[in-house]
Amino acid sequence: MTRTFVVGLDGASWRLLDPWIEDGTLPNLAALREESSWAETRSCLPPVTFPNWKCYSSGKDPGDFGVYWFERVDLDAETIEVMNGGDFDTVELWDYLNDEGQSAGIINMPTMYPPREIDDVVVAGGPDAVEGEYRSIDSGYTHPPGLDDELADRFDYSVHPEPLLSGNDERGAEVDAILDLLEKRFEVAVTLAEERDLEYVHVTLFYLNVLHHFFWDEEPSKRAWQLVDEWIGKLDDMDDTNLVLMSDHGSAPTTTEFYVNEWLAEQGYQARERTVEDVLRPLGLDRENLLRVAKKAGVVDLLAETIPERIQQLIPQREGAKRARKLEAIDLARTQAVASGQGPIYLNDDFDVESVRESLMADLREVKDDEGKLFTGVYKGEEVYDGPYADEAPEIVVDMRPGVHVNDGIGGGEVTTAPDRWAAENTPHGIFLASGPDFEARGQLDGMSILDMAPTLLAAHDCDVPTDMQGEVLPVFDEDRTWDSREPLSLGGTGAAEDSEEVAERLQQLGYME
Secondary structure, three states, X not given: OOEEEEXXXXXXXXXXXXXXXHOOXXXXXXXXXXXXXXXXXXXXXXXXXXXXXXXXXXXXXXXHOOOOOOEEEEOOOOEEEEOOHHHOOOOOHHHHHHHOOOOEXXXXXXXXXXXXXXXXXXXXXXXXXXXXXXXXXXXXXXXXXXXXXXXXHHHOOOOOOXXXXXXXXXXXXXXXXXXXXXXXXXXXXXHHHHHOOOOEEEEEEXXXXXXXXXXXXXXXXXXXXXXXXXXXXXXXXXXXXXXXXXOOOEEEEOOEEEEHHHHHHHOOOOOEOOOOHHHHHHHOOOHHXXXXXXXXXXXXXXXXXXXXXXXXXXXXXXXXXXXXXXXXXXXXXXXXXXEOOOOEEEEOOOOOHHHHHHHHHHHHOXXXXXXXXOEEEEEEHHHHOOOOOHHHOOOEEEEEOOOEEEEOOEEOOOOEEOOOOOOEEEEOEEEEEEEOOOOOOOEEOOOXXXXXXXXXXXHHOOOOEEOOOXXXXXXXXXXXXXXXXXXXXXOOOOOOOOOHHHHHHHHHXXXXXX
């Protein structure tokens, strides 16, 4: 059987790539697209790492597996918890490959930590594989156990770059570390594929999108994509191999930051309490400033190891309180709505939810800046999600206009600002490209959903498609290719949940949960 090699390009969009394809910067990608089937894809909302890597691998939307963003908001319980790979309740496409006797290797995919047991290999990736606020994880991120030691010995492999990129002005060692990491992802994936004779290989370049966020189409991102292009050429030359390129979502240059919780407070949907952030922030004591000083002094690890976590949590972030500290800054008894970043909004059951939702959705549809309305769509949760976890979904979900970054910080004061930390924000418009012996070269396809990828890849491996997958098999095969429906598998152990604060701190340093 022909092997399939899937390259997951976090945050890749044709909007970013087309100019480089046209000017000759990415010759291998340009040639591959000319001889393939390709499309612009539509992500699940919100268009972000959590949940969309699982949307790809499961063929389901978040209502089917229970994770809607990096955090889970439960206003009834007055809790906000950070999610990790152990919180996704779903079988994935490699489980079906294994069920048909085929082996798979999953390298560096987000949402896979703690690592799941599959046949053959899992190497968990960022951002959820973490050890602490600033330190990289050294072990425990692979199945089978002990493979991490082998990767470290043979490839000097690491899950996260060192030093960690955390600002737009860091264009030296921080960028070089990411490029080195991307190179090693490819080296490990190809080596394991060949040595273990894997029939399905997936490798994710998560830190590619970190470069997009901080630099968009500037030189650091361009250098990374030239590296990717070289590897695309190598992979395309492999015998008996299907090559699939895909992304979890797209990206676009940031034009506006919208502080959604500040807007909710301004509009009377949210009431506030005074917190320690309100005292420290005016003095210039915020995490971004302190991290910058610590990095220059070379004491980041020392501070992370010696300052108690409870003290670290008291230091405010520039954009306001985040995660569970949001609830400390809110008078929940007088609050109707609380938002996460990038789209989800949760309503307080102590109020008339349907009345509040109708009013709030109408108000959100009218929010504007100088370029027009901030949201291309404002939806009820049940209009977007379906499945056994749909009752845990946010009551409202917004679809951001490309270039709008919805920031959930509380206490910063401003509602709408120019771009701050991120030069680019996620969009729902990702990429898909399929080339190789099992795929027909159909050129550009009509718009497709990220949910279509799992059924299509299963069909490419002569596997039937489970009835609980929401996506469809794409028209990328010849007429002789057939498949049928099958009963879904039940989920086995997925690994224990990891410390949510450690996951949260890694996300915060990268800007995902500023």
